Amino acid sequence: MKREEDDEFDFDSSDEAELVALSQSQDVNPQGTNVLSTSTPRSMKRKSSSSPPPAKRIAIESIDWPSATKTLQKSFGMKEFRLKQKAVISRILGGESAAVVFPTGGGKSLCFQIPALCFSEDDERAGERGQGEHGITLVVSPLIALMKDQCDALVRRGIRAAAFDSTKTREEYLATCDMLKAGELKLLYCAPERLNNEGFIEQMKHVRGGIRLLAVDEAHCISEWGHAFRPDYLKIARFAQEICAERVVCLTATATPRVASDICKAFDIDENVGLFRTSTYRPNLQLLAESGKDKKELLPKLFKFLKDNPGPTIVYVTLQKHTEDMALELKRQGFRARSFHAGMDAATKANLQDDFMRSDDLIIVATIAFGMGIDKADIRNVVHFNIPQSLESYSQEIGRAGRDGKVSKCMFYVCGEDLHLREMFARGDLPSKEGIRGVLQEIFSVGNTNQPIGSDLQFNHYAQEREYDIRTTTLKNIYAQLELTYELIRATTPIYTKYTWKGGPGLQATLNKDKSPVGVAIRNHSKFGKSLYTFDMDSAIAASGLQRGDVLKKLQNLHDDGELELKPAGVMNVYKVMQKLPKTAPEVEKLVGAIYDILQKREQEAMERTDEMLKLITGEACFSRSLAQHFGDGLLDGKKECGHCTWCMTHKAVEQEMPPPVPFNFPAWKAVLAAVEPRDDARLIAKVAFGMSSPRISYELKLSRHDAFGSMADHDFMVCKTPSSIWAILTWSGPLAHGRIRVLQGQSIGRCILEAYPSKGYYLEVIST
Numbered sequence: 001m002k003r004e005e006d007d008e009f010d011f012d013s014s015d016e017a018e019l020v021a022l023s024q025s026q027d028v029n030p031q032g033t034n035v036l037s038t039s040t041p042r043s044m045k046r047k048s049s050s051s052p053p054p055a056k057r058i059a060i061e062s063i064d065w066p067s068a069t070k071t072l073q074k075s076f077g078m079k080e081f082r083l084k085q086k087a088v089i090s091r092i093l094g095g096e097s098a099a100v101v102f103p104t105g106g107g108k109s110l111c112f113q114i115p116a117l118c119f120s121e122d123d124e125r126a127g128e129r130g131q132g133e134h135g136i137t138l139v140v141s142p143l144i145a146l147m148k149d150q151c152d153a154l155v156r157r158g159i160r161a162a163a164f165d166s167t168k169t170r171e172e173y174l175a176t177c178d179m180l181k182a183g184e185l186k187l188l189y190c191a192p193e194r195l196n197n198e199g200f201i202e203q204m205k206h207v208r209g210g211i212r213l214l215a216v217d218e219a220h221c222i223s224e225w226g227h228a229f230r231p232d233y234l235k236i237a238r239f240a241q242e243i244c245a246e247r248v249v250c251l252t253a254t255a256t257p258r259v260a261s262d263i264c265k266a267f268d269i270d271e272n273v274g275l276f277r278t279s280t281y282r283p284n285l286q287l288l289a290e291s292g293k294d295k296k297e298l299l300p301k302l303f304k305f306l307k308d309n310p311g312p313t314i315v316y317v318t319l320q321k322h323t324e325d326m327a328l329e330l331k332r333q334g335f336r337a338r339s340f341h342a343g344m345d346a347a348t349k350a351n352l353q354d355d356f357m358r359s360d361d362l363i364i365v366a367t368i369a370f371g372m373g374i375d376k377a378d379i380r381n382v383v384h385f386n387i388p389q390s391l392e393s394y395s396q397e398i399g400r401a402g403r404d405g406k407v408s409k410c411m412f413y414v415c416g417e418d419l420h421l422r423e424m425f426a427r428g429d430l431p432s433k434e435g436i437r438g439v440l441q442e443i444f445s446v447g448n449t450n451q452p453i454g455s456d457l458q459f460n461h462y463a464q465e466r467e468y469d470i471r472t473t474t475l476k477n478i479y480a481q482l483e484l485t486y487e488l489i490r491a492t493t494p495i496y497t498k499y500t501w502k503g504g505p506g507l508q509a510t511l512n513k514d515k516s517p518v519g520v521a522i523r524n525h526s527k528f529g530k531s532l533y534t535f536d537m538d539s540a541i542a543a544s545g546l547q548r549g550d551v552l553k554k555l556q557n558l559h560d561d562g563e564l565e566l567k568p569a570g571v572m573n574v575y576k577v578m579q580k581l582p583k584t585a586p587e588v589e590k591l592v593g594a595i596y597d598i599l600q601k602r603e604q605e606a607m608e609r610t611d612e613m614l615k616l617i618t619g620e621a622c623f624s625r626s627l628a629q630h631f632g633d634g635l636l637d638g639k640k641e642c643g644h645c646t647w648c649m650t651h652k653a654v655e656q657e658m659p660p661p662v663p664f665n666f667p668a669w670k671a672v673l674a675a676v677e678p679r680d681d682a683r684l685i686a687k688v689a690f691g692m693s694s695p696r697i698s699y700e701l702k703l704s705r706h707d708a709f710g711s712m713a714d715h716d717f718m719v720c721k722t723p724s725s726i727w728a729i730l731t732w733s734g735p736l737a738h739g740r741i742r743v744l745q746g747q748s749i750g751r752c753i754l755e756a757y758p759s760k761g762y763y764l765e766v767i768s769t
């Protein structure tokens with residue numbers, strides 16, 4: 001289940017069709033094993049016999065600017081370069097890596113698209129490389145929709161670009177492979193998760209002409225300090241070395257100086273000359289804020305704002321459900337409004353985007369899933385009806401307004417209610433220490449720790465999420481730490497343990513006729529359900545002693561012959577043992593502690609990011625300047641005030657009004673305690689009371705639709721701050737509450753429960769004073 005708050009990126013990179021196709025490709029081991037060398041990345045050399053020469057350092061003056069400008073004009077129909085585009089492109093064509101921090105809509109894409117097209121001309125001018133040997137630009141981009149938009153736009157311009165993503169059919173995938181082999185492709189897009197695919201890494205190592213440029217879009221995801229850290233991004237630097245990318249360009253719209261520095265460090269980019277940053281300040285954006293007691297009080301203010309400020313508008317809310325409620329309310333008020341969130345089907349989302357692009361009055365009420373890749377020049381307003389995740393998210397979201405340079409408004413409605421929601425998301429990501437211990441004990445079980453270095457271990461992430469109550473991104477984070485910080489294991493191509501198919505009319509007859517061991521295994525281990533066959537690959541190979549690859553090949557042939565329509569299922573994540581694994585309990589416990597500390601720190605950072613966001617809006621300073629300062633910039637000409645934000649216009653701080661205290665709801669608390677049977681994780685009870693979903697709550701306990709779930713969400717939990725009131729609640733909870741209680745003055749009951757520490761034998765220990 002997707003967490004209720006939309007993920008910014010709509011990842012889906014376990015490309016099944018491709019995996020099946022790859023298994024047939026001759027240079028890939030179908031089992032995904034033992035292909036990858038374990039030598040250190042830096043010592044890796046391109047294996048192709050026709051290795052292209054490495055990137056040459058060319059003096060900037062000798063770069064053929066007419067060629068780059070001609071490409072800009074001829075291929076993109078633009079007159080001249082903007083901002084620091086020319087400087088970035090010079091550096092890249094000169095053979096060096098670069099980091100680019102331009103604001104949203106600043107034209108980052110051309111920084112890699114122009115070089116991608118210039119490489120072949122440069123080679124020809126220099127008399128180097130033959131036809132088809134000019135290599136490709138590989139773009140790592142986190143959002144399938146974004147890849148698709150860029151690819152389609154390039155193809156429309158007659159440029160050979162393609163993407164490897166899960167929406168591609170096998171035919172499309174094979175057509176792209178053919179273009180790669182023929183040296184015809186200029187740009188190839190992929191998602192970062194693909195870098196876990198051994199077959200893909202091998203394929204990229206052998207691309208004809210090599211990887212001339214690796215472009216990393218949304219590069220701030222690399223930084224653990226960033227607001228949108230994604231573990232798979234950490235692997236890109238290693239990947240760049242392994243595929244011998246000639247140079248790298250990292251692009252982002254939102255990087256604080258610290259994040260930019262992290263990016264440069266990861267890719268050995270000299271910050272002094274290789275980092276290109278332009279001011280994030282957008283003078284045509286008016287940053288405004290209004291406060292209210294609660295959302296109900298703020299709604300009429302929103303209606304008035306929208307009436308006074310017509311034009312294409314995005315209203316951001318946090319929860320998917322709220323997009324629908326709010327759009328309905330706006331329609332009732334006579335506005336043309338629609339809702340958008342990641343849970344909608346692809347066709348509806350595409351239609352909505354098209355409508356919005358064409359419209360001059362549509363209001364889209366959306367989660368953060370909307371906006372990335374929407375290049376509409378005349379968005380007049382961006383409204384935040386809930387607190388965004390961070391200043392970085394805020395900056396990115398408001399950056400969608402006024403790309404045409406005309407005055408546009410960015411309104412922020414603030415009230416105390418939102419804090420609860422943000423805290424819920426921040427705290428919901430941290431698993432209990434028991435959960436982390438559980439997963440590490442499974443990874444380092446006796447059977448696994450006895451395996452020799454280089455062997456493969458298989459884990460079912462899906463099952464682990466449920467068993468240890470760890471959210472998907474957090475589990476990925478734990479594995480990434482084991483892989484990158486401790487270098488114990490390394491992710492390789494996942495495998496599928498089950499397959500399903502729809503059979504054609506002749507399938508049964510074909511299978512019956514096939515007396516080969518593989519044919520027999522397929523027949524014996526497939527079951528027919530209502531409309532689909534299910535095939536258990538693991539039990540088939542265990543019982544028959546056959547090779548997985550041979551069985552897969554046969555299924556693929558049947559698929560290609562139209563006998564059946566094959567779909568892989570039951571993914572197993574595979575990790576290679578990279579060194580001796582920790583065996584003893586103290587060794588594992590040390591890791592548990594270290595990983596828990598890091599995750600706890602990330603939780604704290606997430607809370608601090610909300611504080612930073614609120615400080616900007618409620619502070620006594622120019623909003624635009626404070627925002628620019630966060631990114632290491634200032635206003636134009638060193639000005640102290642922009643003159644058109646709420647602070648500059650009123651010189652009165654916007655106050656965040658906190659809701660009045662509500663008496664503790666004992667019956668609701670009792671219902672929560674009754675609903676949550678397990679007594680092994682205090683966080684679990686708090687999560688149900690607050691309405692924080694987790695794999696265990698949703699799947700094992702099936703409580704996410706229970707009345708108790710979130711029954712105290714809008715409750716006065718956060719202001720129930722006196723030790724005696726908390727003591728009263730815990731005591732009232734009866735047999736559950738025992739152990740020592742320490743409640744810091746001013747601490748809330750919600751926090752006390754979250755911080756309870758059951759592993760020491762207490763169910764609700766809140767540590768003594």
Ligand SMILES: Nc1ncnc2c1ncn2[C@@H]1O[C@H](COP(=O)(O)OP(=O)(O)OP(=O)(O)O)[C@@H](O)[C@H]1O
Pocket residue numbers: 078079080081082085102103104105106107108109110253373375
């Ligand atoms: N030199 C230029 N001249 C004219 N238009 C340009 C130039 N460079 C970029 N653009 C246009 O500006 C718009 C934004 O460009 P692009 O999508 O590359 O921005 P971006 O920095 O990647 O933005 P985002 O952060 O939103 O992804 C596009 O319509 C692009 O065609």
